[in-house]
Amino acid sequence: MNALTPLTADQSYLRHFWHPVATVNELEAADPAGNGPIGRTLLDEPLVIAKLNGKYVAMRDRCAHRYAKLSVGKVLENNRIQCPYHGWEYGATGRCELMPACPSDAIPKKAFTPAYACEERYGIIWVRLDSSWDCTNIPYCEAWENPEFKRQIIAEPYNWNSSAERRWENFTDFSHFAYVHPGTLYDPAYSEPAIVPVDRVGGELRFFMEPGRDMLDTLPDDSPLGSWNYRNSMPFSVNLSIRLYKNDKPFLLWTTSSPVSENSCRNFMIIAHTEDDLPDSQPLNFQKLVLAEDQPVIETQPGPIYLDEVSLPTDKISNQYRKWLRELSTAAAKGEEAFKAALFTDVTESK
Amino acid sequence: MTSYVVALEKDVRDYSIVRSMMGDKPLVIWRGASGAINVWLDRCPHRSVRLSAGRNMGGYLEGVYHGWQFDESGKVTLVPALQGRPSHDISATVYSTAVADGFVWASVEECLPTGSGGEPCYPVHIAAPVDQVRLHVDSSVDHLTPWGVDGTMVYPTGDPAQRRAELSAIRRRLEES
Amino acid sequence: MIQFHDYPLSGNCFKVRFLLEQLGLEYQSILVDFYPGYEHKSPRFLNINPLGQLPAIMDKGQAVRDAQAILVYLAAAYDKSGKWFPRDHQGEVYQWLAFADQLTGSISAARLHDAMFYRLDVSKARTEGIKLLRIIDEHLWFAEKDGHDWLLPLPHPTIADVACLPYIALAEEGGIDLAPFFSVSRWMERFMRLEKFKPMPGMMPLQMPKETP
Ligand SMILES: N[C@@H](CCC(=O)N[C@@H](CS)C(=O)NCC(=O)O)C(=O)O
Ligand code: FES
Numbered sequence: 001m002n003a004l005t006p007l008t009a010d011q012s013y014l015r016h017f018w019h020p021v022a023t024v025n026e027l028e029a030a031d032p033a034g035n036g037p038i039g040r041t042l043l044d045e046p047l048v049i050a051k052l053n054g055k056y057v058a059m060r061d062r063c064a065h066r067y068a069k070l071s072v073g074k075v076l077e078n079n080r081i082q083c084p085y086h087g088w089e090y091g092a093t094g095r096c097e098l099m100p101a102c103p104s105d106a107i108p109k110k111a112f113t114p115a116y117a118c119e120e121r122y123g124i125i126w127v128r129l130d131s132s133w134d135c136t137n138i139p140y141c142e143a144w145e146n147p148e149f150k151r152q153i154i155a156e157p158y159n160w161n162s163s164a165e166r167r168w169e170n171f172t173d174f175s176h177f178a179y180v181h182p183g184t185l186y187d188p189a190y191s192e193p194a195i196v197p198v199d200r201v202g203g204e205l206r207f208f209m210e211p212g213r214d215m216l217d218t219l220p221d222d223s224p225l226g227s228w229n230y231r232n233s234m235p236f237s238v239n240l241s242i243r244l245y246k247n248d249k250p251f252l253l254w255t256t257s258s259p260v261s262e263n264s265c266r267n268f269m270i271i272a273h274t275e276d277d278l279p280d281s282q283p284l285n286f287q288k289l290v291l292a293e294d295q296p297v298i299e300t301q302p303g304p305i306y307l308d309e310v311s312l313p314t315d316k317i318s319n320q321y322r323k324w325l326r327e328l329s330t331a332a333a334k335g336e337e338a339f340k341a342a343l344f345t346d347v348t349e350s351k
Numbered sequence: 352m353t354s355y356v357v358a359l360e361k362d363v364r365d366y367s368i369v370r371s372m373m374g375d376k377p378l379v380i381w382r383g384a385s386g387a388i389n390v391w392l393d394r395c396p397h398r399s400v401r402l403s404a405g406r407n408m409g410g411y412l413e414g415v416y417h418g419w420q421f422d423e424s425g426k427v428t429l430v431p432a433l434q435g436r437p438s439h440d441i442s443a444t445v446y447s448t449a450v451a452d453g454f455v456w457a458s459v460e461e462c463l464p465t466g467s468g469g470e471p472c473y474p475v476h477i478a479a480p481v482d483q484v485r486l487h488v489d490s491s492v493d494h495l496t497p498w499g500v501d502g503t504m505v506y507p508t509g510d511p512a513q514r515r516a517e518l519s520a521i522r523r524r525l526e527e528s
Numbered sequence: 529m530i531q532f533h534d535y536p537l538s539g540n541c542f543k544v545r546f547l548l549e550q551l552g553l554e555y556q557s558i559l560v561d562f563y564p565g566y567e568h569k570s571p572r573f574l575n576i577n578p579l580g581q582l583p584a585i586m587d588k589g590q591a592v593r594d595a596q597a598i599l600v601y602l603a604a605a606y607d608k609s610g611k612w613f614p615r616d617h618q619g620e621v622y623q624w625l626a627f628a629d630q631l632t633g634s635i636s637a638a639r640l641h642d643a644m645f646y647r648l649d650v651s652k653a654r655t656e657g658i659k660l661l662r663i664i665d666e667h668l669w670f671a672e673k674d675g676h677d678w679l680l681p682l683p684h685p686t687i688a689d690v691a692c693l694p695y696i697a698l699a700e701e702g703g704i705d706l707a708p709f710f711s712v713s714r715w716m717e718r719f720m721r722l723e724k725f726k727p728m729p730g731m732m733p734l735q736m737p738k739e740t741p
Binding site (some may be wrong): 169173174175176178179180192193296297298300301302306308309310311312313314315318 | 396397398399400401404414415416417418430431432433434441
């Protein structure tokens with residue numbers, strides 16, 4: 001096997017984006033007071049997430065003293081994170097504010113752990129590891145924007161042994177439905193999906209597609225068959241806004257994959273619908289079945305995407321996505337202006 | 352270039368797929384309608400999914416993710432999403448293969464199977480590197496194939512029950528040290 | 529009618545569903561939201577199975593819990609052919625049923641760790657799983673050598689195969705590579721070609737041509 005060439009040699013551009021790390025529910029469940037801490041990994045960096053003074057914080061999960069994990073410590077009533085080993089206490093900026101063994105000594109300059117930009121939105125906690133250019137936004141989600149939606153379900157995140165790139169591509173891959181989801185999402189008779197225009201608008205990859213209406217007869221009722229409108233914030237978010245054929249109502253499937261490491265991702269999902277009395281478990285269970293059909297196949301892929309893979313015109317969305325990732329990675333190496341231009345220069349193909 | 356035993360011939364049945372390894376290369380092994388055995392790199396050229404997760408349809412192997420069809424020479428003959436239009440030359444990575452003494456041999460270049468005689472028996476995977484395993488097994492009756500970076504598959508011949516017992520003992524010693 | 533408390537992503541529930549369908553029994557499937565709902569720990573379900581584990585069935589007013597116990601119960605009560613739980617091989621059947629429960633404790637535990645965030649020692653679970661896979665792989669190799677396709681020396685599968693299959697087929701979801709287990713792979717494939725076999729999610733979608741050699 002000849003050595004393979006990865007799509008993006010330098011992954012550091014991903015540090016400039018906001019990524020989800022945990023749901024608010026997860027943090028609240030982690031300790032009785034509901035403030036955490038919990039430990040999560042983002043782009044190979046272990047993070048401690050907590051709520052201090054009512055605000056979410058994310059810091060490197062490592063005490064400056066003897067490198068113990070802060071996420072195994074406690075959030076104190078004084079709104080500091082306490083290290084489990086020797087009790088050093090850290091404030092929201094990441095500075096150590098108390099060393100219990102020598103409380104009156106001056107606190108060394110190096111006694112801190114880096115704190116990262118951290119925000120809550122959509123019931124999810126988001127982190128950006130590099131905010132020096134401060135030019136990216138938390139991904140778009142339509143769930144609370146469209147008044148027609150009566151219920152927004154924030155699913156419990158799930159892990160895959162695959163990369164966030166592969167997860168994104170899998171979610172937007174039209175030509176696998178017939179093979180991996182026969183009978184759940186797609187009628188195997190329709191293995192030839194349309195090739196649609198793909199636009200870049202405001203840092204989102206947008207496209208629209210209408211699967212065949214005749215599948216209504218053969219697919220299960222829970223299958224979200226309708227016109228599919230995608231607004232996907234780069235790099236790992238999908239906002240799939242559906243107009244259901246069966247009742248002409250909107251249905252939203254939103255997902256964002258969080259890059260844990262080269263071969264591991266943690267996936268967040270929001271479902272929004274217009275029904276009054278649909279139990280959450282119904283759409284969630286349907287999604288679980290779909291995911292369980294994809295997972296074993298996707299996990300046979302290596303995490304990184306390789307340039308050596310053969311791409312065809314029918315892989316248009318994946319091809320355009322790869323192209324954009326590559327441009328972003330190269331641009332970030334050149335600097336802030338180039339990165340902004342690569343992310344925010346609109347390219348529209350549709351009318 | 353050395354050739355390695357990668358499977359027992361009788362294990363490669365019609366309409367089914369065998370997975371194996373040759374060093375760091377994962378392999379998909381399948382017998383086509385012609386009766387010949389094909390040994391390929393276990394990676395779909397399209398999106399790198401394991402080919403062994405697909406289906407052996409006799410005349411062709413089908414990729415599990417997007418249903419690409421590979422004929423027995425490794426060439427892609429059908430891409431369903433392209434609506435039947437032929438695509439340019441795409442092929443799986445194919446290794447040269449030979450069958451001898453009940454074993455399937457493969458090599459990155461040409462094949463030089465070394466005859467051994469005896470009945471092929473239960474292959475034993477040992478989680479230790481080839482050169483370490485070599486010190487403990489009898490290479491006149493055993494074929495050693497590197498499996499990943501630090502594993503070895505031993506394809507022995509001789510009396511199955513006895514060889515199994517011997518190799519299990521070796522495995523215990525090596526894996527526990 | 530038999531009431532079956534079922535979760536589609538559970539390998540233990542797969543065993544029961546598979547046998548119910550093979551025996552052509554009518555049943556009502558009651559879905560339990562195992563993850564993330566933890567409904568198997570709800571008072572409603574604890575009334576049926578105080579262990580808070582899936583699967584469980586209710587038949588003729590009686591609750592039966594534990595996948596292996598349910599397999600025995602269903603086969604003894606409803607399988608007139610006597611094939612699924614053969615009288616002359618009870619020792620071997622029970623031996624593999626117990627083995628199947630060990631698969632739950634190891635391979636399934638690794639899968640729960642990877643897919644559903646259970647806190648447990650995953651490397652220990654994997655090591656134990658691999659040990660069990662080697663044992664069943666050897667057994668199957670020698671069975672094949674004697675001309676047998678299944679765990680028991682009979683021309684048809686039994687509840688021993690049903691009990692052992694799912695967590696082996698799902699092993700890769702728990703980070704255990706099945707590639708070194710050749711005989712196990714062939715046995716799985718034979719199983720998946722059985723009439724009326726429906727894969728559960730997580731098992732590769734095998735739709736093979738029916739003609740077996
Ligand atoms: N020995 C039981 C074990 C069943 C079991 O572990 N079931 C899992 C679901 S597949 C479960 O309910 N686990 C929850 C728990 O053990 O608390 C059987 O074979 O049925
Ligand atoms: S990945 Fe093989 S057919 Fe697409």
